[in-house]
Amino acid sequence: MPNKNLTDALEDAEFELDEIAMQLADMLGAALHFAGVKEDKIPDAVDAYLKGLDEVFDDDEESAEMGFEEVIQVINSLKTTHKHLFR
Numbered sequence: 709m710p711n712k713n714l715t716d717a718l719e720d721a722e723f724e725l726d727e728i729a730m731q732l733a734d735m736l737g738a739a740l741h742f743a744g745v746k747e748d749k750i751p752d753a754v755d756a757y758l759k760g761l762d763e764v765f766d767d768d769e770e771s772a773e774m775g776f777e778e779v780i781q782v783i784n785s786l787k788t789t790h791k792h793l794f795r
Contacts, residue, residue: 743783749793756790757782763789 736757737750745753760782761774787794 739779739783743787744794746793746795753786753790753793756786756793760785760789 733754736754740750740753740757741747764782764785765778
């Protein structure tokens with residue numbers, strides 16, 4: 709019986725993580741919208757943003773903790789490298 713409780717708790721935690729990931733993706737989309745990304749290009753901009761993380765921070769382990777300044781830095785980088793996504 710204790711294993712079932714542990715399994716249930718793990719499944720609940722995984723579900724919560726999935727929900728948080730979806731909320732973060734929505735928030736990134738909103739940030740890109742307000743940065744000037746064309747509505748129909750937001751999915752492309754999200755992909756470019758995720759790839760841009762490695763390009764801007766060169767896989768730096770210390771940059772793993774992203775604050776709002778780092779998010780802005782990546783978005784500003786996208787504005788120069790992916791101009792076609794913006795209005």
